[in-house]
Amino acid sequence: DAGVTQSPTHLIKTRGQQVTLRCSPKSGHDTVSWYQQALGQGPQFIFQYYEEEERQRGNFPDRFSGHQFPNYSSELNVNALLLGDSALYLCASSGFGQPWGGTDTQYFGPGTRLTVL
Amino acid sequence: EDQVTQSPEALRLQEGESSSLNCSYTVSGLRGLFWYRQDPGKGPEFLFTLYSAGEEKEKERLKATLTKKESFLHITAPKPEDSATYLCAVQAAGRRALTFGSGTRLQVQP
Numbered sequence: 001d002a003g004v005t006q007s008p009t010h011l012i013k014t015r016g017q018q019v020t021l022r023c024s025p026k027s028g029h030d031t032v033s034w035y036q037q038a039l040g041q042g043p044q045f046i047f048q049y050y051e052e053e054e055r056q057r058g059n060f061p062d063r064f065s066g067h068q069f070p071n072y073s074s075e076l077n078v079n080a081l082l083l084g085d086s087a088l089y090l091c092a093s094s095g096f097g098q099p100w101g102g103t104d105t106q107y108f109g110p111g112t113r114l115t116v117l
Numbered sequence: 118e119d120q121v122t123q124s125p126e127a128l129r130l131q132e133g134e135s136s137s138l139n140c141s142y143t144v145s146g147l148r149g150l151f152w153y154r155q156d157p158g159k160g161p162e163f164l165f166t167l168y169s170a171g172e173e174k175e176k177e178r179l180k181a182t183l184t185k186k187e188s189f190l191h192i193t194a195p196k197p198e199d200s201a202t203y204l205c206a207v208q209a210a211g212r213r214a215l216t217f218g219s220g221t222r223l224q225v226q227p
Contacts, residue, residue: 004160033213042121042204042217043161056213090160092215104208105151106215108160 002027004093004109012115013081021076021112025093031055032074033106034066035090043090049074078114086116119144119209123218130195130225138190138203138221146210150188152181153204155220161204164190195225 005024013019025032031050035043045058049068068074072093078085088111094104120143130136142150149168153161165174167183174181178199180191190203202222206215 006160033215035215040219042206042219043215045214045216048213058214088158104213105149105163105166107163108153110160111158113158 004091004107006089006091006109006112008112009110010113010115012117014117015081015083017081018077018079019081019114021078021089021091021114022073023076023091023093023109024073025091026095026107029093029095029107030072031094031104032068032072033092033094034074034076035092035108036060037088037090037111039087046076081116083116086114088113119207119212119216121205121207121216121218123203123205123221125221126219127222128224130192130223132196132225132227133194135191135193135195137192138223140188140190140205140218141186142188142205142207144207144209144216148208148210148212150183151206151208151215152179152188152190153206155202155204157202164203192223195223197225197227199223200225 007022033048034046037043047057048055052068063079065077090111091109092106094106122141124139152164155161165181170185202220204220206217
């Protein structure tokens, strides 16, 4: 059973550039969430996608955008990169797509380490 | 605003020395409390979900408990391979996001 996969593993960009990170959810899951984790901190929620729509968003600027495809995979895009965007970006998938049903345990991928110079 | 505070920030144990990690939370209607283990440079690995006060769950040397204000992760007779950062997160009613604490870095020495 394949778990959550993310690509690339590492990425180095310069300020002002744009980046796209990719995620494939765990088999059987239809919901994808993205988190940013700074060194020594817990993950911070960016947004969640279900049925190709952004369902909820955390306190992140519009420079952060996403997309979900019909096969449930997802992309995170960050425009106009800042030094402070350097972090581990985590994708998590869950299986409860219905609006208010159940507690959707989220399973995380290995992350993409983004370094902005 | 949902808040999660974990203590201690770091803990060093000798192999076989049992201890507990604390997670205090403030949330408007708890939907679930989650424990994850994270190794350096890797994604969090799911351990437990707790739903209501009084609930307990066990897995090998780990046992998680929940009250209305906090959760404990008890580690019995730890081994060096238990060394990791342990993260606690809550999910509030009506919300999709997990709110995480900063974690407890556990080091178990042989």
